[in-house]
Amino acid sequence: MTKCTTSTTSFPRCKGRQVSASFDGGEITSDGGALLLRQLGREWGLTRTIARRPSPVARRPSPVARRRDDTRASRRCQHRAETMLRQRAFGLALGYEDLNDHHALRRDIALQTAVDTDSVLASQSTLCRFEQQASxxxxxxxxxxxxxxxxxxxxxxxxxxxxxxxxxxxxxxxxxxxxxxxxxxxxxxxxxxxxxxxxxxxxxxxxxxxxxxxxxxxxxxxxxxxxxxxxxxxxxxxxxxxxxxxxxxxxxxxxxxxxxxxxxxxxxxxxxxxxxxxxxxxxxxxxxxxxxxxxxxxxxxxxxxxxxxxxxxxxxxxxxxxxxxxxxxxxxxxxxxxxxxxxxxxxxxxxxxxxxxxxxxLFSDRTSWHDWWPNQYRLLLAGLAYRLLERLLERLRRVYLKRTAYATAQVTTLRLKLLKIGGVVIRNTRRVRLMLSSHYPDQDLFLKLVKKLVPG
Incomplete structure (x- = not known):
């Protein structure tokens, strides 16, 4: 049955005004800065390279050419290995340590756009099965x-x-x-x-x-x-x-x-x-x-x-x-x-x-799997998230953070200041538009960074 109304919660009045809250704001994200991770991921190409399968015709691929072996039947899989790898790495960078967090995150349009898809992302159970394949x-x-x-x-x-x-x-x-x-x-x-x-x-x-x-x-x-x-x-x-x-x-x-x-x-x-x-x-x-x-x-x-x-x-x-x-x-x-x-x-x-x-x-100590190699995989996922944020910090320090309060910023500061941005998301057949908060304090820094990362 379709739910046509939402519950409204009332709070004490403020300066004579009635104060209420309800969950009817539409598609709103708290991770507007995830698009920065998307641009870095595309430029860097790390997840794409790792997720690539080894060539079936190469008998003994070189160590550099060897890639992660995805044993799933590709025709029956809804979510590609590269997409799930990005989903987990970006999630850690954004501060989401548990697979359970992706029960709600999988429907976040900002995160979907960051991992280059327009469909619902992998659920926690799918990600769980995927990590258990680690070797x-x-x-x-x-x-x-x-x-x-x-x-x-x-x-x-x-x-x-x-x-x-x-x-x-x-x-x-x-x-x-x-x-x-x-x-x-x-x-x-x-x-x-x-x-x-x-x-x-x-x-x-x-x-x-x-x-x-x-x-x-x-x-x-x-x-x-x-x-x-x-x-x-x-x-x-x-x-x-x-x-x-x-x-x-x-x-x-x-x-x-x-x-x-x-x-x-x-x-x-x-x-x-x-x-x-x-x-x-x-x-x-x-x-x-x-x-x-x-x-x-x-x-x-x-x-x-x-x-x-x-x-x-x-x-x-x-x-x-x-x-x-x-x-x-x-x-x-x-x-x-x-x-x-x-x-x-x-x-x-x-x-x-x-x-x-x-x-x-970045939750490298979240080694709660029973088996050894999935725990090693989680340690490396935290490393991938760190490499993304470190690369972003490197770009900032090189040009924009000299003589600023962020000159010696750590990854947690970067996450809070540049990635955790609230905004309304609108997606249709022609565009994805993020209307970020007008009161976001680091708008100039964000725009300069986007101009640096996005060519043209």
């Missing part, structure tokens, strides 16, 4: 394409060193997921995903069990990345950077054999404390004399039992303040003074913590 081939295809997009983002070979930041973080789980284990360090059941960033660009998000070492598979991933980057740019200089969890002799030896520079944290032990005693003593003496925070740097020769030979460039930072002693050790093969290496080469890795937080704000 190792899906993960490899997405990871490879993210790296290829990173390479294509450079118009010419990079002149500066490419610093690859490696770090791991905990991903708590609350069910009986395959691969979950209890971690005494994190005091809970979790996974231990590995992230690799180059500046603000994501290269790898790799799901791992927590019972493995923090550097598990890090050496293999580093080797694959360096090989691919050198295929694209033979003269490129690559720097491996990580905390003490990645200070493994196998990785350091590989870097030295293959001409890769590194700067890695070194865990404190009694031998290091003995070798650095003079540096720490000088810092303490200055503190007693001046009662101001003291930072002293030096270099020592050190060799762990698992190292084949001593390494001369072990940087020592000895800090003394009213809080006590704070001594750090870093092993490197880079050239420069100890203080410069520590402050300008090692310390900037701390910014990677912000990048990992942004991954979590």
């Amino acid at each position: 190792r081939q899906w993960a490899v295809a997405i990871q490879e394409e993210i790296v290829e997009q990173f390479i294509r983002s450079f118009r010419r070979p990079p002149k500066k060193r490419l610093i690859l930041d490696f770090d791991a973080t905990d991903d708590p789980v609350h069910g009986e997921q395959l691969g979950r284990h209890f971690s005494g360090f994190y005091d809970g059941y979790c996974f231990l995903p590995l992230y690799v960033f180059c500046g603000q660009q994501l290269l790898v998000s790799y799901l791992r069990p927590v019972y493995r070492d923090a550097a598990y598979h890090a050496g293999a991933i580093l080797a694959l990345l360096v090989r691919r980057l050198r295929q694209a740019w033979p003269e490129v200089k690559v720097v491996f950077r990580g905390d003490s969890g990645f200070c493994r002799p196998m990785i350091l030896n590989w870097c030295e054999r293959h001409g890769v520079e590194y700067i890695v944290g070194l865990a404190t032990n009694s031998r290091l404390e003995k070798l650095s005693l003079d540096i720490r003593y000088e810092s303490a003496i200055r503190w007693e004399a001046e009662r101001t925070k003291q930072r002293h740097f030096g270099r020592i020769h050190y060799a762990a039992h698992s190292w084949k030979r001593p390494r001369r460039k072990v940087v020592v930072k000895a800090e003394t303040s009213h809080r006590g002693f704070n001594t750090r050790y870093v092993v490197t093969n880079l050239h420069g003074s100890p203080q410069w290496l520590y402050d300008h080469r090692y310390c900037p890795r701390g910014d990677m913590e912000n990048r990992i937080k942004e991954q979590q704000w």
